[in-house]
Amino acid sequence: MTTATQRNLLLRKILFAAVLALVALSIVLAAREKRTWNIPDGAKQRKNPLQPSAAGLQAVRDLYMENCAQCHGATGKGDGPEATMYDPLPADLSNRPFNAGLTDGEIFYQISEGKKPMPAFKRRFTEDQRWQLVFLVRSFAAPPPAAAAPVKK
Numbered sequence: 001m002t003t004a005t006q007r008n009l010l011l012r013k014i015l016f017a018a019v020l021a022l023v024a025l026s027i028v029l030a031a032r033e034k035r036t037w038n039i040p041d042g043a044k045q046r047k048n049p050l051q052p053s054a055a056g057l058q059a060v061r062d063l064y065m066e067n068c069a070q071c072h073g074a075t076g077k078g079d080g081p082e083a084t085m086y087d088p089l090p091a092d093l094s095n096r097p098f099n100a101g102l103t104d105g106e107i108f109y110q111i112s113e114g115k116k117p118m119p120a121f122k123r124r125f126t127e128d129q130r131w132q133l134v135f136l137v138r139s140f141a142a143p144p145p146a147a148a149a150p151v152k153k
C-alpha cells in the first residue's frame, strides 16, 4: 500500500467513527428530550392560590378519574389501563422524589400544557380545577397513614 492509500483509509475510518458518534449522540439527546419539560421561570414560581381541603380533593378526584386515571392509574402510580399504549410511559405521580422536586407552579404548568402523549388541560379545566389537581397529585405521594404512625405490636 502506498502512503496515500493508507492515509485515505485512515481518513475514512475517522469519518466513519465520527458519523457513528453523531448518531449515538442524537439518540441520547432525543431520549433526553422526551423526558424534559421546558417550564418557563415565571410559571415555576407561581404559588397555589387555593387552600387544600378534604372537600376540594374529593371534588377533583372525579375529574381525575375521568381524565387522568386511564393513564396515571387510580392512585397515580402510572399504571392506568391505557398506560402501556404510550411512549414515554405516563409518569408515576406517587413517586416522592419526583413530587418533592417540583414546585406547585411546575405541576400546574404540566397539567395545563401537557406534553405528548399527555394532553393539555387548560381549555378543559378552570384554573381552580387545575390547582386542585396539583393538591391531588401531591396527595398521591403522601406517605400512607400506616407508614406515618409506627405500628404497635
Ligand code: HEC
Residues within 6 Å of the ligand: 034, 035, 036, 064, 067, 068, 069, 070, 071, 072, 086, 087, 088, 089, 090, 091, 092, 093, 098, 107, 110, 111, 115, 116, 117, 118, 119, 121, 133, 137
Ligand atoms: C394519554 C395519557 C395521559 C393522560 C390522559 C394524562 N397524562 Fe399526565 N402524563 C402522561 C405522560 C406520558 C407523562 C410523561 C411525559 C413526559 O415525561 O414526557 C405525563 C406526565 C404528567 C406529569 C408530570 C410528571 C413528571 O414526571 O414531571 C403530571 C403532573 C401529570 N402528567 C398529571 C396529569 C393529570 C393531573 C392528568 C389529568 C388531568 C393527566 N396527567 C392526564 C400521560 C397522560
